Amino acid sequence: MGRVLPVLRAFSLILAMFAATMLVPLAVSWLLGDGAHWAYDEAFLVTAATAGLLWLVSHRHTRELQIKDGFLLVVLTWTSLPAFACLPLLVFFWPRLSFTDAYFEAVSGVTTTGATVLSGLDGLPYSINLWRAELVWLGGMGLIVLAVAILPLLGVGGRQMFKAETPGPMKDSKLTPRMAHTAKGLWLIYGGITLACLLAMHWAGMDWGDALIHTFTTMGLGGFSNHDASFAYFGSVRIELVTILFMTLAGMNFATHFLAWRGRGLAPYRYDPEILWFLVVMYASVLVIAGYLWQKGTYADLPGALRFAAFNVVSIATTTGYASTDYSLWPQFAPLWMLFLCSFATCSGSTGGGIKMIRAHILFKHVFREILRATHPTAVRPIKVGGETLPSDIIFAVLAFGFMYMVIVATLTLLLSFTGMESVTAFSAVVASFNNTGPGLNEVGPAGNYAGLSDFQTWVCTFAMLLGRLEIFTLLVVLTPSFWTK
Numbered sequence: 001m002g003r004v005l006p007v008l009r010a011f012s013l014i015l016a017m018f019a020a021t022m023l024v025p026l027a028v029s030w031l032l033g034d035g036a037h038w039a040y041d042e043a044f045l046v047t048a049a050t051a052g053l054l055w056l057v058s059h060r061h062t063r064e065l066q067i068k069d070g071f072l073l074v075v076l077t078w079t080s081l082p083a084f085a086c087l088p089l090l091v092f093f094w095p096r097l098s099f100t101d102a103y104f105e106a107v108s109g110v111t112t113t114g115a116t117v118l119s120g121l122d123g124l125p126y127s128i129n130l131w132r133a134e135l136v137w138l139g140g141m142g143l144i145v146l147a148v149a150i151l152p153l154l155g156v157g158g159r160q161m162f163k164a165e166t167p168g169p170m171k172d173s174k175l176t177p178r179m180a181h182t183a184k185g186l187w188l189i190y191g192g193i194t195l196a197c198l199l200a201m202h203w204a205g206m207d208w209g210d211a212l213i214h215t216f217t218t219m220g221l222g223g224f225s226n227h228d229a230s231f232a233y234f235g236s237v238r239i240e241l242v243t244i245l246f247m248t249l250a251g252m253n254f255a256t257h258f259l260a261w262r263g264r265g266l267a268p269y270r271y272d273p274e275i276l277w278f279l280v281v282m283y284a285s286v287l288v289i290a291g292y293l294w295q296k297g298t299y300a301d302l303p304g305a306l307r308f309a310a311f312n313v314v315s316i317a318t319t320t321g322y323a324s325t326d327y328s329l330w331p332q333f334a335p336l337w338m339l340f341l342c343s344f345a346t347c348s349g350s351t352g353g354g355i356k357m358i359r360a361h362i363l364f365k366h367v368f369r370e371i372l373r374a375t376h377p378t379a380v381r382p383i384k385v386g387g388e389t390l391p392s393d394i395i396f397a398v399l400a401f402g403f404m405y406m407v408i409v410a411t412l413t414l415l416l417s418f419t420g421m422e423s424v425t426a427f428s429a430v431v432a433s434f435n436n437t438g439p440g441l442n443e444v445g446p447a448g449n450y451a452g453l454s455d456f457q458t459w460v461c462t463f464a465m466l467l468g469r470l471e472i473f474t475l476l477v478v479l480t481p482s483f484w485t486k
Contacts, residue, residue, distance in 0.1 A: 005061035007073050012054035014077055018084065019047035024134060025088070025127040034125035036092055043087035050084070068483060075478045078470060082106035085135055092128060100455045104462050109135030111469035112351055114223030114321035114438030115461070117451040121228050126209060129226035133213040136222030139469075140351035141190045141254070145183045189257045194219045197246040204242040205234070218246050221351045223321025223438045230446065231311065231324040240311045240324060251278065251318035253349035273386040274347040274357040281357075282317045282345055286310045289334050296331050309334075317341040319353040321438025323446035335441055339428060342437045343405075353436030353468050355405055361385065362398045404472050409434060412464055419457055429453075433464035 026040035065073065086106035089097060101117045108115045109132055121129060197218055201211040210226065217224045227233035231240060249257070252275055259268040269275055290302065290309035299305035308325050315322040316338040327335050344360040346352025365383045372381055382389040409430055416426035421443075428440030429450070439446045444453075450461065467475055477483055 003069065004072075005058045006063050006065065007069050007076065008054050009058035009061055010065065010073055011076055011080070012051050012058060015047060015051035015054065015081070015084065018081055018138075019044055019051055021134060021138060022047065022088065022131075025131040028130055029125065029127035032126055034127055036088075036125040036127050039088040039092040040127070040131075042091050043084070046087060047084045071474055071477050071483070074470065075475055078110065078466060082110055085110060088128070088131055092125075098455070100458050101451070104450065104458050105132070106135065107462050107465050108438070109133075109222065109224065110139035111436050111465045112136050112139045112220045112222040112319075112353070113433060113436040113465045113468075114217065114221075115433060115444070115465070116224065116438075116449050117453075117458075119228060119449060119451065121226050122233075124226070126226070129213055129224075132224045133216035133222075133226075136220035136224055137194070137216035138220075140220030140222070140250070141186060145186060185258045185262070186254050189254055189261055190219065192261075193246070193249055193257070197242075200242045200246070201239065204239040205236050206239060210234075214243070215246075218243055218320065218322075219250050219351065221247065221250050221318050221320045221346070221353075221436075223315070225322065231322050237307060240307070243322065244311060244314050247314050247318045247320050247322075248279075248282075250320075251282075251346045251350050251352050253347040254351075255349045256347075271386060272347075273361065277361055278345060278347050278357050282314060282341065285317065285337065285341055286313045289313055289337065292334060293330060298330055313338055313341070316437060316439075317345040319346060319435055319437040321432075323439060326445065326447040328441045328445035328447065339431050339437075339441070342435045343431065353434075355402065358385070359398050359401060362390065362395065363402055366395060366399070401472060404476075405434075408464070408467060408472065412460055415460055416457055419454065421453075421457060429457075429461055430464055433461040434468040436465060436468045 022040050022044045026037055026044065029035075029037040029040060082103055083106075086099070086102035089105055090099060090102040093102070097117075104115075105117055107113070114136065118124070194215055198211055198215040201215055201218075202208055206214065213224070213226050216222075223230075225231070225233075231243070234240075252269075253272060256268045256272045256275065260266060286306070286309050290306040293299050293309060294302045294305040299308065308327075311322070311324045312327045314320075316327075319342050327338070342354055344355040344357060346354055346356060348356040348358045350356075362383065362385065365385075369381050369383060372379055383395060384390065409427075412430040412434070413423075413427045416429060417423055421429070425440065425442040425444055428442065429444045432438055432440035432444065442448075444450055450458065453461065
């Protein structure tokens with residue numbers, strides 16, 4: 001208990017802040033009179049009461065959180081918050097929605113996956129869709145990072161929380177001397193780009209309600225929409241172009257955005273080792289798939305093929321999950337290539353999922369070095385990123401991550417196949433969940449959702465989403481016996 005109580009103290013404060021976020025859809029529901037306010041009333045009271053109870057039990061146990069505490073707090077937060085986040089959905093839809101499906105929907109939101117078990121979104125109360133979108137936006141930068149900015153004021157240190165939460169292989173890089181200042185800076189940039197996205201989407205033709213929901217889910221790269229048809233509902237080239245722009249920005253490292261803002265210049269983008277690869281790979285794929293679709297006769301002209309390829313390829317590559325057409329009906333190469341892209345295209349420090357471009361870049365360089373060693377055994381060729389030689393521990397960590405990534409995809413795909421799920425659906429559901437992308441292919445494609453899964457299949461995909469969001473090792477570390485030994 002000596003280790004757990006300080007973690008529970010920090011978690012109680014995070015949970016209290018999370019309870020406060022429920023007041024937003026509650027206020028909107030009262031303002032619009034959409035009839036869903038009672039769902040938030042009950043959810044807020046349960047969440048706030050739980051936070052208060054945990055605080056009473058643990059508030060005397062104050063100390064700086066250690067490495068193990070940070071891992072435990074992150075895992076506790078990302079597995080427990082969805083249980084409270086799903087309460088408005090569970091109360092509103094009861095008894096039509098099971099806890100399994102409600103928890104899946106909430107995990108999908110906070111992990112910015114965007115997979116859904118709900119249909120009839122156009123007919124739902126606006127506040128319900130807003131709550132789903134708000135979960136994506138909060139999960140985008142990470143509630144832990146928000147806690148790092150605020151909890152030090154309450155006597156809870158945040159360095160270890162920040163290190164465990166931040167995605168990417170280079171977590172020790174400091175943007176500012178203090179973790180709290182770093183977190184505040186990241187949230188400032190995140191909020192600023194969010195505001196710009198909201199204004200741009202309204203300018204492009206969305207009403208304020210649609211613009212707010214899609215701004216939240218664009219910045220979080222979550223892909224939840226308040227329309228069953230997703231972006232096909234709008235049918236607007238201008239809206240699609242604006243969304244492509246902000247999905248691209250959200251797919252970049254927010255630390256780079258922060259450094260560019262602080263330095264009032266574009267130099268950080270030029271020196272970021274990921275961004276060039278991110279842009280080249282993603283937009284080259286757009287051109288290749290557009291040409292392929294045109295050549296196959298899927299679209300009658302190249303501009304039409306380019307329009308649909310650009311939006312849907314960028315959406316899946318950035319792990320957003322929007323769709324402007326049912327791309328699962330395209331010739332098979334195109335959607336499979338898009339699923340491949342979502343596995344690695346986004347940058348570390350972004351709101352996207354997958355391996356991240358920096359790891360893919362390091363793996364590529366390592367393979368090239370091994371090929372060189374095969375022909376020149378005495379050659380010394382260090383792996384460099386951004387002009388700096390990478391230490392061996394980072395390279396080994398990336399190799400371990402890559403290995404575990406393949407093992408998990410294969411294991412979970414086989415597990416879903418064992419339950420009787422069709423193989424393409426099983427593979428795409430695992431890849432889309434693990435990479436926090438959302439829609440897969442066939443039964444879980446952009447024209448369908450995850451409602452048809454059994455409870456066991458739903459829990460497998462839920463576990464995959466959590467593994468992907470916490471980048472495998474953060475969750476696996478807590479599940480090992482050695483973590484709990486002194």
